[in-house]
Amino acid sequence: MISGNRSTCMHRCATRSCFRRFPRRIPARAPSVRPRTSAAKVSAPSSHTEESPAFSAAASAGALLQWACSGWPEPEYEHDSRRHRSTSPASTSASSSDSLFTSKSLHPNVGDPANGKENGPSAVFPLRVAARDLGPGRGRGLIAISDVAPGEILLSVPLTRVFTSQPDSELHWSAEMAVRLLRAKHLSAQQHQKQHGEALQYSDDEGIQGPKVSNDLTGPEVAGEAGWGPWIAALPSAVRTPLEYEEAEVRQLGCPYVMEEVQVMQQCVRDCYEVLRPELEGMGCGWQDFLWAVQIFHSRCFFEPSSGLHMCVPGVDLANHSPQPNAAVRLQHSPGACQGYDALAEVAEPPPPEPSRFDLVAGEAGIRCGEEVTISYGRWPSEAFLLLFGFVPTTGTSTAAIGGGDDSTGLVAGAKSYINGSNCFNANTNAGGSAGAGASIRADVATGAGAISPGDSLTVFRDAEEAVHWCLAATMASRRPRVGQQGPGACEEEDVEKITEAIVRAVVEAAPEDSFVNLTLTLDGVDGRLQGVLELVSRHLDVGPRDLLRSRLQERLGDFTGVQGVYRDDAIKLFVQSKCALARLVLAQL
Numbered sequence: 044m045i046s047g048n049r050s051t052c053m054h055r056c057a058t059r060s061c062f063r064r065f066p067r068r069i070p071a072r073a074p075s076v077r078p079r080t081s082a083a084k085v086s087a088p089s090s091h092t093e094e095s096p097a098f099s100a101a102a103s104a105g106a107l108l109q110w111a112c113s114g115w116p117e118p119e120y121e122h123d124s125r126r127h128r129s130t131s132p133a134s135t136s137a138s139s140s141d142s143l144f145t146s147k148s149l150h151p152n153v154g155d156p157a158n159g160k161e162n163g164p165s166a167v168f169p170l171r172v173a174a175r176d177l178g179p180g181r182g183r184g185l186i187a188i189s190d191v192a193p194g195e196i197l198l199s200v201p202l203t204r205v206f207t208s209q210p211d212s213e214l215h216w217s218a219e220m221a222v223r224l225l226r227a228k229h230l231s232a233q234q235h236q237k238q239h240g241e242a243l244q245y246s247d248d249e250g251i252q253g254p255k256v257s258n259d260l261t262g263p264e265v266a267g268e269a270g271w272g273p274w275i276a277a278l279p280s281a282v283r284t285p286l287e288y289e290e291a292e293v294r295q296l297g298c299p300y301v302m303e304e305v306q307v308m309q310q311c312v313r314d315c316y317e318v319l320r321p322e323l324e325g326m327g328c329g330w331q332d333f334l335w336a337v338q339i340f341h342s343r344c345f346f347e348p349s350s351g352l353h354m355c356v357p358g359v360d361l362a363n364h365s366p367q368p369n370a371a372v373r374l375q376h377s378p379g380a381c382q383g384y385d386a387l388a389e390v391a392e393p394p395p396p397e398p399s400r401f402d403l404v405a406g407e408a409g410i411r412c413g414e415e416v417t418i419s420y421g422r423w424p425s426e427a428f429l430l431l432f433g434f435v436p437t438t439g440t441s442t443a444a445i446g447g448g449d450d451s452t453g454l455v456a457g458a459k460s461y462i463n464g465s466n467c468f469n470a471n472t473n474a475g476g477s478a479g480a481g482a483s484i485r486a487d488v489a490t491g492a493g494a495i496s497p498g499d500s501l502t503v504f505r506d507a508e509e510a511v512h513w514c515l516a517a518t519m520a521s522r523r524p525r526v527g528q529q530g531p532g533a534c535e536e537e538d539v540e541k542i543t544e545a546i547v548r549a550v551v552e553a554a555p556e557d558s559f560v561n562l563t564l565t566l567d568g569v570d571g572r573l574q575g576v577l578e579l580v581s582r583h584l585d586v587g588p589r590d591l592l593r594s595r596l597q598e599r600l601g602d603f604t605g606v607q608g609v610y611r612d613d614a615i616k617l618f619v620q621s622k623c624a625l626a627r628l629v630l631a632q633l
């Protein structure tokens with residue numbers, strides 16, 4: 044997603060390494076933590092620790108949209124409607140030139156486009172969307188409440204109301220954000236109690252559990268950490284990602300690499316909890332509160348690559364994912380933050396400073412009234428979706444081109460970007476020429492509709508070394524009956540090590556800048572690095588790369604199909620289905 048000169052995506056892929064580095068502040072030997080469910084409430088009764096539907100009242104989400112799009116700090120915006128209009132986010136869109144918004148006196152009737160009329164300081168940003176509950180599986184989402192023109196701004200949130208990670212934290216980013224969220228929740232409840240003499244109420248007319256929000260639109264720019272109340276009130280009361288999986292569920296994932304990733308993630312969060320425990324307990328928070336808060340950020344943050352920051356954007360965080368989205372996000376930076384602005388200001392009257400903001404913008408086709416507004420969280424493999432967001436996208440491809448065939452559907456175009464340098468082996472070495480396993484895999488095959496998650500990939504080997512070891516072992520095992528035979532089948536262990544070393548060295552020399560970690564298959568075909576490794580190994584062992592790949596894929600497929608029991612979480616089922624479909628698709632072509 045493009046944001047001026049910057050692009051943001053819903054999260055950075057969490058797999059491999061993201062969780063291995065943290066927390067840096069953990070005790071030298073972190074004691075093992077048993078999650079405890081006591082979870083003393085953060086402040087007022089805590090919605091997320093109770094048996095309650097996953098969603099707070101629609102009113103909370105409605106109030107959130109209004110709150111999120113207010114809080115613009117510059118005083119000139121409040122009184123000079125002409126200047127204001129010329130710089131307001133809404134005025135940058137084609138069809139909202141009559142709109143303006145202020146930081147004061149916002150109308151409570153959220154979502155009424157009529158509020159976009161120029162009517163002085165009490166006018167509001169004209170919301171084009173409302174929050175709706177879309178039912179189990181999807182949760183709430185944003186719905187267009189009028190026809191929206193291409194490029195029109197749907198929500199515009201000042202950066203002062205974006206909950207952003209801190210750049211120099213020693214903790215994992217989500218743990219650092221989680222503890223601040225819990226503190227903010229604690230403080231906003233305390234403030235509410237002080238102002239209204241009562242605790243926050245937690246049920247609405249329809250009996251849905253969820254904190255009620257007051258009409259107070261004060262934000263963090265005025266109230267500090269206590270000012271996040273309206274956003275916190277609209278957060279889902281429960282989020283389920285693999286951080287909550289029990290051992291049996293982790294095993295159901297079938298894939299050893301992903302299982303390990305989940306375990307690393309779980310341990311990382313437990314370690315962070317231990318570090319933060321005294322502070323959390325001081326606020327009356329327990330393990331469940333912390334887990335909830337961490338999962339809130341895993342499932343709702345954008346990642347801004349140039350700053351390395353994670354951003355949770357109130358209101359925009361209600362947009363669900365689609366591989367064919369009708370909207371996008373962009374980060375607009377204040378000209379005041381641009382180099383040269385001050386110098387220019389000395390020679391000419393500068394334009395009024397425009398606050399930095401995070402916009403949700405309609406796509407090129409516009410959006411019809413009543414349609415769900417969706418964005419793309421990125422084109423990640425299904426494990427990334429599962430690990431962070433707790434779901435696997437189901438609108439997959441039904442026709443796939445394998446091995447570099449034309450991507451007329453556009454579905455597979457982004458997969459390459461995930462796999463760093465996936466084709467560099469070919470580029471660097473031209474190795475293999477004709478016999479490359481990937482080069483000759485071609486298909487145009489119908490698969491079960493929706494089975495393969497768009498952008499999915501299948502890890503075939505963790506790294507080049509594992510690939511070489513596996514190939515040697517598999518080859519020798521297949522030759523073992525022929526005792527006394529010359530060649531690799533008759534190798535002693537020492538020879539095996541030598542051969543392995545020689546091949547690994549050859550691989551590294553062939554592409555020294557490549558890490559050769561996570562060798563995969565995608566709808567685009569075989570990762571070029573995997574292709575290169577298989578070719579090198581096959582030359583040493585006198586086995587076809589295609590044969591090696593076929594038996595490895597059969598083994599990987601067996602990992603997934605061998606999963607026992609009834610799936611307790613639909614996301615696990617979809618994950619396994621997606622991987623099986625991809626493996627079968629490629630096997631069918633070998």
Ligand SMILES: C[S@@+](CC[C@H](N)C(=O)[O-])C[C@H]1O[C@@H](n2cnc3c(N)ncnc32)[C@H](O)[C@@H]1O
Pocket residue numbers: 098180181182183184279342343360361362363364365431432433434435436
């Ligand atoms: C950024 S939030 C979107 C708003 C969320 N539905 C809510 O009710 O607050 C991301 C979460 O929404 C859900 N979600 C988003 N897109 C989805 C999709 N295409 N299919 C299923 N669930 C989705 C997942 O639970 C995910 O963790």
